[in-house]
Amino acid sequence: MARLNPDNEQRARDLIALYPHPRSALIPVLHLLQAQDGYLTPEGMQHVGELVGLEAAEVRGTASFYDMFHTEPVGRYLISVCTNIACMLQGAYELLEHAQTHLGIAPGGTTADGTFTLEDAECLALCGNAPCVTVNWRFFGDMDRARFDSLLSRLAAGDLDGEVPPHGTLCRVRRTVGVPAAGASVGSAGGPDPEWHRRDGTGTGVPAEAARPGAPADGVTDGVELETVASTPAVAALDGPDSGAIR
Amino acid sequence: MTVTDAPRIVTRRLRRPRSWTLSSYLEDGGYDGLRKALSMSPSEVHDAVNVANLLGRGGAGFEAGRKWGMLAKTTPVYLAINGDESEPATFKDHMLIESDPHQLIEGSLICAYAVGADQVFLYTRGEFALGLERLQSALNEAYAYGAVGRGILGSDWSIDVVVHPGAGAYICGEETALLESLEGKRGYPRIKPPFFPAAVGLYGAPTIVNNVETVSNLPWVVLNGGEAFAALGEGRSKGTKIMALSGHVRRPGNYELEFAKATFRDLIFDPSLGAGIPGDRDLKAFIPGGVSSPWLGPDHLDTELANEKIAEVGTMAGSGAVTVMDDTTCPVRAAWRIVRFFHRESCGQCTPCREGSGWVEKIMHRIETGNGRPEDLDLLLDVCDNISPGVTWPPAQTTICVLGPSIPPAPAAAVRMFRDDFMEHIGEGRCPFPPDRLPRGVVRV
Ligand SMILES: Cc1cc2nc3c(=O)[nH]c(=O)nc-3n(C[C@H](O)[C@H](O)[C@H](O)COP(=O)(O)O)c2cc1C
Numbered sequence: 071m072a073r074l075n076p077d078n079e080q081r082a083r084d085l086i087a088l089y090p091h092p093r094s095a096l097i098p099v100l101h102l103l104q105a106q107d108g109y110l111t112p113e114g115m116q117h118v119g120e121l122v123g124l125e126a127a128e129v130r131g132t133a134s135f136y137d138m139f140h141t142e143p144v145g146r147y148l149i150s151v152c153t154n155i156a157c158m159l160q161g162a163y164e165l166l167e168h169a170q171t172h173l174g175i176a177p178g179g180t181t182a183d184g185t186f187t188l189e190d191a192e193c194l195a196l197c198g199n200a201p202c203v204t205v206n207w208r209f210f211g212d213m214d215r216a217r218f219d220s221l222l223s224r225l226a227a228g229d230l231d232g233e234v235p236p237h238g239t240l241c242r243v244r245r246t247v248g249v250p251a252a253g254a255s256v257g258s259a260g261g262p263d264p265e266w267h268r269r270d271g272t273g274t275g276v277p278a279e280a281a282r283p284g285a286p287a288d289g290v291t292d293g294v295e296l297e298t299v300a301s302t303p304a305v306a307a308l309d310g311p312d313s314g315a316i317r
Numbered sequence: 318m319t320v321t322d323a324p325r326i327v328t329r330r331l332r333r334p335r336s337w338t339l340s341s342y343l344e345d346g347g348y349d350g351l352r353k354a355l356s357m358s359p360s361e362v363h364d365a366v367n368v369a370n371l372l373g374r375g376g377a378g379f380e381a382g383r384k385w386g387m388l389a390k391t392t393p394v395y396l397a398i399n400g401d402e403s404e405p406a407t408f409k410d411h412m413l414i415e416s417d418p419h420q421l422i423e424g425s426l427i428c429a430y431a432v433g434a435d436q437v438f439l440y441t442r443g444e445f446a447l448g449l450e451r452l453q454s455a456l457n458e459a460y461a462y463g464a465v466g467r468g469i470l471g472s473d474w475s476i477d478v479v480v481h482p483g484a485g486a487y488i489c490g491e492e493t494a495l496l497e498s499l500e501g502k503r504g505y506p507r508i509k510p511p512f513f514p515a516a517v518g519l520y521g522a523p524t525i526v527n528n529v530e531t532v533s534n535l536p537w538v539v540l541n542g543g544e545a546f547a548a549l550g551e552g553r554s555k556g557t558k559i560m561a562l563s564g565h566v567r568r569p570g571n572y573e574l575e576f577a578k579a580t581f582r583d584l585i586f587d588p589s590l591g592a593g594i595p596g597d598r599d600l601k602a603f604i605p606g607g608v609s610s611p612w613l614g615p616d617h618l619d620t621e622l623a624n625e626k627i628a629e630v631g632t633m634a635g636s637g638a639v640t641v642m643d644d645t646t647c648p649v650r651a652a653w654r655i656v657r658f659f660h661r662e663s664c665g666q667c668t669p670c671r672e673g674s675g676w677v678e679k680i681m682h683r684i685e686t687g688n689g690r691p692e693d694l695d696l697l698l699d700v701c702d703n704i705s706p707g708v709t710w711p712p713a714q715t716t717i718c719v720l721g722p723s724i725p726p727a728p729a730a731a732v733r734m735f736r737d738d739f740m741e742h743i744g745e746g747r748c749p750f751p752p753d754r755l756p757r758g759v760v761r762v
């Protein structure tokens with residue numbers, strides 16, 4: 071719990087190599103840090119700064135602009151209740167009030183056991199399934215008090231561990247290839263063969279085939295299978311009277 | 318009853334089982350558009366998009382082909398796809414990213430080929446965890462398939478694509494803020510001029526920024542030709558548009574409709590679309606194009622869904638987000654919530670936006686909670702006038718970006734349309750609509 075561990079440091083270097091300038095990887099690498107510790111620690115931000123070439127204060131300066139980054143500990147589950155217009159029209163504030171009573175905390179607060187942090191969120195882009203909440207950014211739509219309560223008990227019981235990783239973990243699917251084509255463009259197509267190189271200039275690079283390991287790490291062998299339980303992406307309902315938004 | 322028999326272009330695959338996988342995409346002719354594009358020259362692809370008159374789907378409605386034509390022809394050139402979707406009540410790109418990531422990748426590649434880009438960044442809203450996982454998986458598959466990377470689909474064209482997560486900031490949807498954010502900085506919109514990232518963009522290099530839905534149209538445009546696309550719709554508004562319908566309707570959801578062939582009435586009331594208001598209550602008002610747009614009332618239900626038709630009635634099509642409010646809705650509460658959003662999301666660079674949003678929020682909050690004073694309505698409009706002089710439509714701008722001028726339209730429309738409701742709040746010292754109070758715990762910002 072401090073600096074990035076060796077595996078994450080390597081992942082950070084891989085991310086940095088994807089961009090023309092190291093600083094561009096700052097937000098993705100901060101997500102990595104937040105996945106490691108649940109929030110951004112001062113030592114971690116210092117380390118990230120060293121990797122992308124920034125002072126720790128510059129890292130914090132950028133991080134503090136973004137709502138998803140927390141520089142103080144948060145609960146294992148961050149419950150974000152959207153209260154923006156479409157959800158508000160469907161009772162989101164009443165749901166939020168219920169959540170406060172149920173958890174015994176106000177928005178911004180964390181339960182004493184460190185399990186839940188509650189948040190009054192802006193539109194989460196699931197307005198067709200209003201009111202909606204996310205738990206560590208996994209979506210749960212068409213909420214009412216009963217569904218909310220059962221969601222919380224399933225989370226507390228660990229029933230949703232496979233679907234909802236601890237706070238901070240964002241994308242569990244790793245990129246399986248570097249930047250094999252770097253430097254090529256329509257302009258250079260047909261011209262001299264583009265050089266294999268990493269954009270940070272640290273190597274001659276690897277051909278695409280060699281840079282393609284079999285499967286993403288983290289035990290997620292086929293990320294395309296992932297489907298958050300009870301996630302309800304509101305989908306076009308166009309074909310006939312029976313096809314409502316997928317529920 | 319179907320409102321229009323136009324083909325669905327960007328949503329046609331969404332109900333396929335496991336629509337987000339490469340195998341499912343290939344069954345539906347996936348990457349054939351890219352293959353065809355590679356058999357054409359970049360300028361031929363560009364011409365097809367010009368003929369299609371594809372308008373940007375991110376809110377401003379700028380012609381994609383025209384934007385590409387403004388690109389300064391130096392290298393490197395970057396392409397950034399705007400998947401930051403955070404305009405309240407807009408949820409179409411979220412769906413496209415989660416359900417058809419290959420279509421987005423293919424469209425981005427076609428765009429990159431046409432404009433001669435050197436690298437593509439798919440800037441995806443950080444909150445879209447599932448979307449990021451699906452998109453990264455799809456990209457891994459696309460590399461393995463040979464559609465991205467070196468020597469694409471057997472051609473001598475090569476390019477890399479990077480999925481880039483945001484971290485929660487509405488303002489990063491503004492294209493210059495998006496580029497700052499992509500450079501690893503705070504999402505501060507850039508001072509204009511230069512007006513167009515096509516001249517000065519990422520790292521100062523020419524950059525095209527296009528919306529997710531905009532480029533998701535490209536495989537179809539290339540396969541079927543610009544003429545086929547332009548045959549749909551009317552006037553400037555060609556093709557189809559996803560309308561994101563929310564609020565008090567029986568069937569909220571994303572509906573892809575041919576431009577200019579349906580009206581707000583169809584969208585809200587047609588049984589195959591919104592299917593009307595629950596409980597058959599009366600329509601009070603609707604927000605026609607995202608929370609930055611002035612509201613419309615029942616009088617304007619027959620306005621056709623086309624950018625210029627919606628502009629004619631004094632508002633905008635915006636991102637295509639329509640929010641319906643029935644007669645039980647408190648207009649003060651609704652407008653207050655919208656202003657509160659802008660107040661929370663203002664980046665703080667410009668005084669009228671930073672301070673004005675807070676002042677308007679405070680005034681609206683006090684009216685809604687029964688502490689309003691009769692002179693508050695004038696004060697409210699006066700502050701709005703200071704944010705956007707004249708409180709006209711389209712709004713005058715005194716700030717770096719358009720977030721500032723987006724603050725007044727909702728409260729101004731609410732006061733104009735429902736002055737009596739405001740006066741009742743003030744006169745009775747409480748909100749006359751159920752629930753007649755704001756819940757406790759509403760965080761002051
Ligand atoms: C405050 C603000 C927020 C915006 N948010 C988004 C957004 O979330 N997604 C988007 O595509 N465009 C957004 N835009 C518009 C972009 O600046 C830009 O016009 C658009 O991405 C260009 O793509 P298009 O031409 O394909 O529509 C926003 C603009 C402003 C001023």
Ligand code: SF4
Nearest residue numbers: 664666667670718721
């Ligand atoms: S108008 Fe508002 S959001 Fe836009 S740059 Fe100014 S302060 Fe920031």
Ligand code: FES
Nearest residue numbers: 152157194196197
């Ligand atoms: S308003 Fe709640 S998700 Fe959009």
